Amino acid sequence: MIKLCGFALSNYYNKVKFVLLEHGIPFEEVFVLPSQEETVLEHSPLGKVPYIQTEHGDLCESQGIVEYLAARFPDKAIFSADPWEAAKERELIMFVDVHLELTARNLYKEAFFGGTVTDATKGRVEKLLAHHIAGFKRIAEFGPYLRGERFSVADTAGFVSLPLVGMATQTIYGRDFLLDAGVDWKSYVKAINARPAAQRVTDDRKAYIAASRPA
Missing domain, CATH: 3.40.30.10 (Glutaredoxin)
Structure with missing residues (x-):
């Protein structure tokens, strides 16, 4: 196993x-x-x-x-059997994982963990995310899933990472870059969370957070 x-x-x-x-x-x-x-x-x-x-x-x-x-x-059939669809799923995963989440990750030290991020880093990340989110919007369909009406493996990446991008930018800059750009990640995550597998991931994450809080 x-x-x-x-x-x-x-x-x-x-x-x-x-x-x-x-x-x-x-x-x-x-x-x-x-x-x-x-x-x-x-x-x-x-x-x-x-x-x-x-x-x-x-x-x-x-x-x-x-x-x-x-x-x-x-x-x-984790990826689509159609070569083009499978390639587009991989493209979306790359955008979410690398261009969005890993860029926003530079903010997490201050956004989530009580540390400090330099103004230079904040300025650099702000410019990169604006550029990357604009690109993401050109290929993500949100209909309601990233590839349109069909849930795909790309949504496993979107579900776990888009909220972090939104929350980190809201905390650091006072505005949610995704929502400001018209990417309604909150409705998207709610739709994905209706799936039993997603709900299990959410429940386990919440349980971990609850158990980690000081008594």
Whole structure:
């Protein structure tokens, strides 16, 4: 059985978990926090989560894991059978993961964890996100899903990461860059959360947050 290693607050862990749940792939969750300890580095070269453990060995990076699952379980149709649709799903995932979330991640230290981000970083991220969100709007359909009327694997990325972009920019700049650009991520997330797999991811994340609060 596949072991999914990480923790329920990680959006990339939840992206992989969503795929596994949505497609009925058996897996076991193993609680692991990011670490530079050798016990983690021997499985994940940068000490990040998620990673999976399989009979073939360890595999890290959420998109690499999703691609592996799609190849290992072709009957699950994780990506569209149509080559063009599958490519467009991958395009959307790249936009969400890299151009939006990883750009906004530069703000998280101050937005979510009580630290401080320099004004230079804030200025750079503001310009990048404005450019990247405009590009994202050109390819995302929100009808109600990222590819239109059909739920796809791209939505597993959108569901877990778009809220972070919106909340981080609201906290740092006093305005939600996505909502300001006409990307109604709140309605989108609500629609996705109606799916049982998404609801399970949400419930587990909320349970983790509740359990982590000081008594």
